[in-house]
Amino acid sequence: MPDDTPVAIVDTNEVYCQFYNLGLISYQQAWRWQQDLVADRINCPNLEDILILLEHPPVYTLGQGASSEFLKFDPHKSEYELYRVERGGEVTYHCPGQLVGYPILNLRRHQMDLHWYLRQLEEVLIRTIRVWGIESQRIEGLTGVWVGETKVAAIGIKVSRWITMHGFALNVCPDLTGFKAIVPCGISDFPVGSLAELVPDISIEQVRDVLAACFAEVFGVTLKLTREEKAPGTIAIT
Numbered sequence: 480m481p482d483d484t485p486v487a488i489v490d491t492n493e494v495y496c497q498f499y500n501l502g503l504i505s506y507q508q509a510w511r512w513q514q515d516l517v518a519d520r521i522n523c524p525n526l527e528d529i530l531i532l533l534e535h536p537p538v539y540t541l542g543q544g545a546s547s548e549f550l551k552f553d554p555h556k557s558e559y560e561l562y563r564v565e566r567g568g569e570v571t572y573h574c575p576g577q578l579v580g581y582p583i584l585n586l587r588r589h590q591m592d593l594h595w596y597l598r599q600l601e602e603v604l605i606r607t608i609r610v611w612g613i614e615s616q617r618i619e620g621l622t623g624v625w626v627g628e629t630k631v632a633a634i635g636i637k638v639s640r641w642i643t644m645h646g647f648a649l650n651v652c653p654d655l656t657g658f659k660a661i662v663p664c665g666i667s668d669f670p671v672g673s674l675a676e677l678v679p680d681i682s683i684e685q686v687r688d689v690l691a692a693c694f695a696e697v698f699g700v701t702l703k704l705t706r707e708e709k710a711p712g713t714i715a716i717t
Contacts, residue, residue, distance in 0.1 A: 494528070494588055496700040499710050500687060501533040503575060506540065506562060507705030508711045509533060513644045516583045520642045529583040530694055530702065531710075534685055535573035536560075537657055542568040542635055549662040559657065566636035566645035568622070576653030576673075576682055578690065579646070582698075586641040589698060593638060597622055599697055606650070606693040607686065609630050611678050613641045622663065624649075629672035633664055649690070651675065651683045 509531070516651035520526045537559040541547070547554055549570045554561055573579060586596060599616055602626045608615045608631070615626045630648045652675035674681050695702050 482660040491495075494698075494700045496584075496695070496698070496702050497705045498532055498650070498691060498702040499529065499531045499533075500691070500716055501531065501710055503534045503536060503709055506535050506538040506560060506573065509535070509581065510562070510564060512711050513583065516645050517639055517642045520583065520585060521611050521640050523588065524585055526585075527703075528585060528588065528700060529581075530691070531581040531583070532691065533579055533581075534575050534577060535579060537572070537574045539570060539572055539661065540560065540564055540566075541570050541659075542566050543637075543712065546665065549665050551660050551662070558660070564645070565637045566635040569639070570661045571633050571635065571648065571664060573648060573659040574653050574657055576651055576683060577616060578649045578651050578677075578686055580690065580694070581646045581647075582643055582694070584643045584698070586643065591641055593636075596638075596643065597634060597636065600634050600636075601632075603690065603697045604647060604649055606697065607690045608674065610689050611674065611681065613674070613677055618669075619668065622682070625669065625671065625679065627712045628669050629666070629676075630666070630669050631672055632675060649674075649686065651686050652681060 516529060539559055540562045541563040543565050553569055553631045601624055605615050613626055615624045618625055622634050632647055635645050636642045650673035653673055655671060655673060658671045690700060
C-alpha cells in the first residue's frame with residue numbers, strides 16, 4: 480500500500496440511525512408501522528434506531544389519557560379522522576405543511592431518562608428553528624417549543640421497555656385552520672403558530688434537511704438514508 484493511501488478508521492462506538500425521509504402518509508398507516516418497529520426492537524434490542532420524517536393528511540389525535548373536553552366538536556361527527564393513541568398528552572392536529580418526526584430509539588443506547596429524552600427533542604427543534612434566525616424556547620412546566628408565546632412545535636411520546644415511538648410535530652407552513660376546532664395540547668393560554676408566519680418563503684423540504692442534521696447532532700448518531708420502498712406507501716401531495 481503506498482504511503483499516501485488514505486486508511487479508513489472505523490469508530491466502533493458510532494451509533495447508526497436509519498432515516499426515512501417520506502412524503503404524505505395516512506396517520507393510521509404510520510401508527511401501525513411504528514408499533515411494528517417497536518415490537519421488533521423489543522424482541523431484538525440490537526436493531527438500529529430509526530428516525531421517520533413525514534407529513535399527514537388532516538387528522539386529530541388524542542393521547543391515551545386525553546380529555547375529550549378539549550374537542551370543540553362532537554367526536555362522532557369529526558370533519559377529519561380522529562384517533563386515540565398510546566402517546567402522552569392531550570389533543571393535537573396534523574396536516575400537510577407540518578413536519579412530523581417519529582424517532583424509534585432504544586434509550587439504553589442513549590440515556591434511560593424520559594425527561595432527558597423530551598428535552599433532547601426540544602433541543603433538536605430549537606436548533607432547527609435557529610437556522611432561520613428565529614430564537615425559540617421552552618416554557619417551564621410544559622412540553623414543546625414556543626416562539627415568544629406562540630407554540631410552533633408539539634411533542635408527545637410513548638416508551639415501551641425503553642423503545643420510543645410517536646414524537647414531535649413542527650408547524651412549518653401548514654393551514655392552521657384545523658387547530659380552531661380544538662384546545663391544542665389542552666393549553667388555552669398560548670396560541671398556535673407556524674414558522675411561515677415569520678419566514679414566508681420557508682419550505683418543508685428545507686426544514687427536513689436541517690432538522691435531520693440537528694437530530695443527528697443532538698443525539699450523537701449517524702443517519703443512514705433508507706430506501707422508501709421499505710416504508711409504507713406515500714400519498715401524492717396535491
